[in-house]
Amino acid sequence: MSIKAIQISKTFGTFKALENVSLEVPDGKLVSLLGPSGSGKTTLLRILAGLEFPDSLETSRVLFHGKDVTAAPAGRRGVGFVFQHYALFKHMTVESNVAFGLNSLPRKERPAKDVILTRVCELLQLVHLDGLGGRYPSELSGGQRQRVALARALAMNPKVLLLDEPFGALDAKVRKDLRRWLRTFQEEIKVTTIFVTHDQDEALELADEVVVMNNARIEQVGDPQTVYDRPVSPFVIEFLGNVNRFVAGVGSETKDREKDVLYVRPHDVELEPEDHETHAYALKAKVQHVFSAGNYGRVALERVGTREPFEAEVSRERLRELDLVPGRVVSVIFRHVRLFPKGEFLEADIRDGSLVASTSSFSAKTMYS
Amino acid sequence: MNDTSDSNDISSAFGRGGKAPRANRRVLPGFGLSLGFAVSYLSLIVLIPLAGVFLRASEISWEEFWSIVTSRRVVASYKITFGISLAAAATNAVFGLIAAWVLVRYSFPGRRIFDAIVDLPFALPTAVAGIALTTIYAENGFLGQYLYPLGLETAYSRIGIYIALTFIGLPFVIRSLQPVLESLDKEVEEASATLGAGRWRTFFRVIFPAILPAWLTGFSLAYARAIGEYGSIIFISGNMPLRTEITPLIIVQRLENFQVAQAAAVAAVMLVASFAILLVINVLQRWSESLGQARG
Numbered sequence A: 001m002s003i004k005a006i007q008i009s010k011t012f013g014t015f016k017a018l019e020n021v022s023l024e025v026p027d028g029k030l031v032s033l034l035g036p037s038g039s040g041k042t043t044l045l046r047i048l049a050g051l052e053f054p055d056s057l058e059t060s061r062v063l064f065h066g067k068d069v070t071a072a073p074a075g076r077r078g079v080g081f082v083f084q085h086y087a088l089f090k091h092m093t094v095e096s097n098v099a100f101g102l103n104s105l106p107r108k109e110r111p112a113k114d115v116i117l118t119r120v121c122e123l124l125q126l127v128h129l130d131g132l133g134g135r136y137p138s139e140l141s142g143g144q145r146q147r148v149a150l151a152r153a154l155a156m157n158p159k160v161l162l163l164d165e166p167f168g169a170l171d172a173k174v175r176k177d178l179r180r181w182l183r184t185f186q187e188e189i190k191v192t193t194i195f196v197t198h199d200q201d202e203a204l205e206l207a208d209e210v211v212v213m214n215n216a217r218i219e220q221v222g223d224p225q226t227v228y229d230r231p232v233s234p235f236v237i238e239f240l241g242n243v244n245r246f247v248a249g250v251g252s253e254t255k256d257r258e259k260d261v262l263y264v265r266p267h268d269v270e271l272e273p274e275d276h277e278t279h280a281y282a283l284k285a286k287v288q289h290v291f292s293a294g295n296y297g298r299v300a301l302e303r304v305g306t307r308e309p310f311e312a313e314v315s316r317e318r319l320r321e322l323d324l325v326p327g328r329v330v331s332v333i334f335r336h337v338r339l340f341p342k343g344e345f346l347e348a349d350i351r352d353g354s355l356v357a358s359t360s361s362f363s364a365k366t367m368y369s
Numbered sequence B: 001m002n003d004t005s006d007s008n009d010i011s012s013a014f015g016r017g018g019k020a021p022r023a024n025r026r027v028l029p030g031f032g033l034s035l036g037f038a039v040s041y042l043s044l045i046v047l048i049p050l051a052g053v054f055l056r057a058s059e060i061s062w063e064e065f066w067s068i069v070t071s072r073r074v075v076a077s078y079k080i081t082f083g084i085s086l087a088a089a090a091t092n093a094v095f096g097l098i099a100a101w102v103l104v105r106y107s108f109p110g111r112r113i114f115d116a117i118v119d120l121p122f123a124l125p126t127a128v129a130g131i132a133l134t135t136i137y138a139e140n141g142f143l144g145q146y147l148y149p150l151g152l153e154t155a156y157s158r159i160g161i162y163i164a165l166t167f168i169g170l171p172f173v174i175r176s177l178q179p180v181l182e183s184l185d186k187e188v189e190e191a192s193a194t195l196g197a198g199r200w201r202t203f204f205r206v207i208f209p210a211i212l213p214a215w216l217t218g219f220s221l222a223y224a225r226a227i228g229e230y231g232s233i234i235f236i237s238g239n240m241p242l243r244t245e246i247t248p249l250i251i252v253q254r255l256e257n258f259q260v261a262q263a264a265a266v267a268a269v270m271l272v273a274s275f276a277i278l279l280v281i282n283v284l285q286r287w288s289e290s291l292g293q294a295r296g
């Protein structure tokens, strides 16, 4: 079922938790809501679920498959909701937890007892919890509880699955496993799914589409590749992955340009020996630290002159070749930079030594001087 | 780098204790000490004085004891005390639950005042409560004037006792439930709602099991308090033998007549009965907790 949210605003007292947020999720997609704490992710999810309602039921709309459900209560929306802290029924066994929804159906629609039991067993198998049906939630691990919550939500065959930080409280390993599992699982049953996270890796790895939220608004919507490679705002680029930030145009003739900001991902920073002569506009920087644990070596540098700190990510091989030690000065070339003059987005490539930007007449010289 | 010094520190830290850690250790030490203290305190304050009752009661012969505690007037007083107390505690359980719910879940003007008033029956000297209730519920009283024509004799009757016992038991259920209701996880209710459960189902299947132990606690406290109540009842009940005479009053009367052993005999019966009732409620409470709630 497709989901459409139109102009959702929500205020708590005087605090704006959501401002005119619109969002469209096509049928069967897995979408992540990504954003810093307090950006309104949970609030948006709760409004979609019918646990919270927008300020105005006239201007704001929530459509499920084209049908207006803006004012419909949670129980009538056919939504499966998984809470961040599981919210299991503590005094019920795993089985009763999962069967709760089916047992809540009006008598006429309620399946027979053995049908419910079969369904519960199927679901427990699906979430790899077969055999644990008789336990109480307190007798399960965090990851198992999370899966009970998921099975409980799935029991009603929801058309839409909403997950609020489903893996937030779990350790890195379990998190990763569950993440993979959710992905294959979602592809299997093809239920439209929105999940909240503030972990960018999770969002990028898992989702068909990433919705980046900030300050009660949606900053950008796009597939993981797009939001990572073509971020529309400084916020998105800073939130998704590591990035070096330079204030560009410092010392140039116009004051406006002092606000221009240049971003370079650490893996777009190339290091060469100091005497390397290929680039006219290469920077000089001094090595501060070298961290070589992991697949890549990370090098902390300090720009000579301005003393701006930044980071480079180079292969371990290259690290060996360059023989970097703290204090050594190197030439630095940016393979790929992004520039936001006055909030406008420009993509630039200074591979050949000059800044090529679609609408900019800045020269690399201006930017670096 | 300084591996050696580190490991030295650790080993010496372990070594200082000298003993291997005992199995079954608790996070907070001092179990033996605190248990010992609790038991002696309980003995000193509660058990030893109560044992005195039995000691006094044993001064008379068994036949005499039996005829006293089964005399018609005394048996009638048991029924009044335990029966009406039960009715009052049950009433408080129902209305206390509703009142606690309203106080916790809704905010309305005057909520704080309402909340403070709940404690009044605790603070008021019971005699004051008795006099006030009698004045209000007497035939020509503020409320009595409307109730008597309806056939409700609210003063000097069993209804009067019921009113007084309900009054003094009111805070127990509310105060037991409030913290539990406040700490209920809102998301659990929402989970129930998203699964299609209606309000009643959510209340009875999700909320009620969670608050049941506290509710039973409140009920048993209110019941225990009502059984032992004396001060407010003697004003409103009229103290008619066989009809509105409560057991505590019988005990006091015997004492005033210097029939100490007789008083002690009746008191002993009351003590045993109260203990049995509280024990039953306690078992019920354990059972309700074992519904999974306590394991959470």
Ligand SMILES: Nc1ncnc2c1ncn2[C@@H]1O[C@H](COP(=O)(O)OP(=O)(O)OP(=O)(O)O)[C@@H](O)[C@H]1O
Residues within 6 Å of the ligand: A012, A013, A015, A016, A017, A035, A036, A037, A038, A039, A040, A041, A042, A043, A044, A198
């Ligand atoms: N019931 C409420 N009453 C008042 N303010 C609220 C309420 N719910 C949320 N808020 C506020 O709205 C803002 C957005 O909250 P929300 O829970 O949607 O954030 P979030 O993006 O989910 O954050 P997190 O990642 O920390 O969960 C927060 O500043 C929060 O304080």
Ligand SMILES: [Mg+2]
Residues within 6 Å of the ligand: A041, A042, A043, A164, A196
């Ligand atoms: Mg949240």
